[in-house]
Amino acid sequence: MNVRTTIGLGVVAVATLGAVGYGAWTAGMRSGMEMGSSQPAPRAASAPQDPDAWSVVQGGEATARHLRDGLKAGDVDPVTGRVILSYHDPMVPGKNFEAPGKSPFMDMMLVPRYAGGANASADTGAVAVSPRIQQSLGLRTGEVVQGTLAGGFSVAGNVAWNERNQVVVSARSMGFVEKLHVRAALDRVAAGAPLAEIYVPDWVAAQEEYLAITRMPGADLGPLRDAATQRLRQAGMDAAQIQHVVRTGTVQPRFTLRAPISGTLTELMVREGATVMPGMPLMRLQGTATVWAEGQVPEGQVAQLQPGAKVSATSPAAPGQTFEGRVQAILPEVDPATRTLKARLELNNPGGRLVPGMFVQMRFAEPVRQPALLVPSDAVIHTGRRSVVMLAEDGGHFRPVEVRAGREAGGQTQIVQGLQAGQRVVLSGQFLIDSEASLRGLEARLNQAPAAAAPAAAADLHRTDAVIDAVDGDSVTLTHPAIPALKWPGMTMAFRLPPPEQRPSGLSRGDPVRIEFHTQDGAEPQITRIERVAPPAQGAKP
Template sequence: MTNNKVLALIAAIAMVTAAAGYGAYRFGLEQGMKGSKGAKGALAMPQPLYWHDPMVPGQRFDKPGKSPFMDMQLVPVYGSSGGDAVDGAVSISPRVQQNLGMRTALVTSGKLSAGVVAVGNVAYNERDVALVQARSNGFVERLYVRAPLDPVKKGQSLAELYVPDWIAAQEEFLAVRGMAGSGMAPLVDGARQRMRLAGMTDQQVRLVESSGKVHARLTIFAPVGGVIAELGAREGMTVTAGAQLFRINGTRSVWINAELPENVAAKVRAGDAVEARTPALPGSVFTGKVGAIVPEIDAATRTLKARIEMANPNGKLVPGMFATLTFAPSDGGMDVLLVPSEAVIQTGTRSVVMLAREGGRFMPVDVETGSENNGQTEIRKGLVLGQKVVVSGQFLIDSEASLKGTAHRSTEAPHTANPAPLHHGEGRVERIGKDEVTISHGPIASLQWGPMTMPFKLPAGLAGKVSVGERVAFDVIRRNDGSFEIAAMTPIAAINMPSTPAGAKR
């Protein structure tokens, strides 16, 4: 009995042990399978989207191999960089951005001052000129102003002339007036008129009447204040009626003749306010307005002349002075989109900015620019308010984009109208798609291509002329984006085709 109990206990223990071992085995197996799946997931590598030659990024291949263009292996492009090729953007890590010293700025809205800065020279106001002439024949007995550019005041004595013709007219007037009798008034008026005809002014006639004496000498006074621009009299010289003795330029106001380049002349209009500064008078600012735009362009400098009228009460502005002029806009202007001028890359044919996007991505964008002033450039088309643009390091981003083949370089010239050359080849049609055909072709010497299988763009008019499996002779042309397009394709008789290597895919 005792032995039977012992045997039963041993059997029960053995069964429990077996059950526990089987359970541990199943648990370990399940954990091992989970770990294996996790390891496989951790070790899984991303699959390349395609392979390409970095020197010819527009051409894509669907298998690794040697580049047909350069003596080098094709480089895989993975999904992380595939997005760059799709939307034309390039990704740059924050560390590289910091090394490049990259800076960005927001596209803002505001008024761009249309002020124009030009240079000019001070000149006399030709509308403030007085000419002093001899009214009768005579002689210059005394000259009070002896040199050109001497300053004079209004009413100042300029010269004294001896006029013999006045003596006879004055003596006749005095004699007739002294005659007694009635009916002499007409004779007196006639004698008075002869004095006026001799060149005497009413003031001089009244002086003769009041004094009763002959005045044979005439003192000439300055009609305006200014400077003697021209001096035509000298002591002792004979003068004739109408001879110019003095030319006086006023200095109460002056002209500043500004030279405006053709491209900004349209921004300046008559009546615009102007500020003038001159190195001769540091700290002084003179204000005036545009009097006129002279309708003539200097053939040598290609500039238009603007005539600015400036008040000169103290005579500080002297003809010949150099001045810097700032033309204020006639109106406040409208709000426009603005970016820093250093953000715009001028290629000669296009204006390009580098647009900063989320996740360290950058994309070149063509823009249409307008006016520029104070380091700000107006953007008329291509950007919207609030976008970020790169203001430093643009050319390095452009180089990175070119190497990755994501977009045409911003400095690349646009495609010209020159016809692309044709390249001839022969091969077998492997597949015909909606807009492309895959051909296993032999060597194409003009492109330095070896035998390969690759797709070509297929114009709609050629799609129904061949079928899969046919051997064809074809001509291809290179497109702007680097791909190749069938220009002509004709079925031919069977030919010996070389072995087909790794293909290419656009």
């Protein structure tokens, strides 16, 4: 091989290597560019989510994410930017947990509770309500003030006879009614007016004996005269009648029965010609100088009344006239329907204008005013076991506070204990706030008493169809559909059964049932009624 051929082969080899290297470099650059262009662009940071707007299902999804990412109470959730306070089961709001996981009560995930939101005050029993919800609920608030209650109070009542002014006119001797000067009940009579003429035969002999002794001569007739006078008294004659016989010197077999008081004849028990016996009641007279007025006084105002306290009354039957009187007695009996006591008042009745059955409005005298802590009466809720007000705090938070209420007057209630001047209380919508707290799993319960909770009211009962998964003593596991009233999704969960005598016998797995139940803080829902139903149609959901 000559030199020229060798040089030519070298040039060709160099050119080939250069072409291959350039191609490889070009391909590598293109591949690198494609790989660079195929990588996803960095995501823009998303805005934090508001957990207060989550449903129960979304809350359960958040708990599952916490479980996957290793988050727990005290950590910051990167999705919401808030500190996780605890985890809870919305169906059992009284229980809190430090770690995420499934509910030990229901077949569902726990729901996280965050700081700085509507649930931030759960541990203090408060609930935060946004201004928008406050407006939709129509919340009104009022201030706790230091002041004095409006003096006195009024109650309505009815007039009745004053039974202490009643007189029964009776016969003192056996005789006959010859004439009546009064003819009918409710006739008005004046004191001393004649009522009846009565003939008494037994008086004749006694009066003749007395007159005969007075006509006898002698100085030692005193004992005889005294004995004759005593027999006149025993016959039924009073001192005035005896003096009349002595003065006239004649026998008086008849006498006129006169009215001992002014008033009204309320009962006439004899007629002309009737025979009367000693002690027999003839008629009944009722004095009208004073009358009774009986009014129903609320329990909370009885403490302001004392026997002898002044009172004034007005009646539509006597416009412009005021009748003065005093409290005679507070009768020891409470009306269980109205929770009132009956106050008996004695009113002056000039001219007899007040008669039984008339309506009167009674105004009790103003007691001594003393400074007190006052709230509008609409703010106080009486649950039967205690008195509660809903306290409005800063930041739209509301918290129920137990108070000791005192007197009530003029739309204001005295607060003896539980509040301070300057605080604000809710005047309307308290139970709507309580319902909001219940939906969020808070423990702010207006009707929650220190003792065991009372049975649920009819308004708190819920109904649903379900299928039995298992029965274990007094507990049953049911699969039920969604319950919108409680914002519950369809799930499998445990319920407490009613007593054996109040439930069907032989309940077993697969039985379709219809239940009526109420929720309980810190416990399984309590079934109050359970009954079997026909199996659902083929393909229908339980």
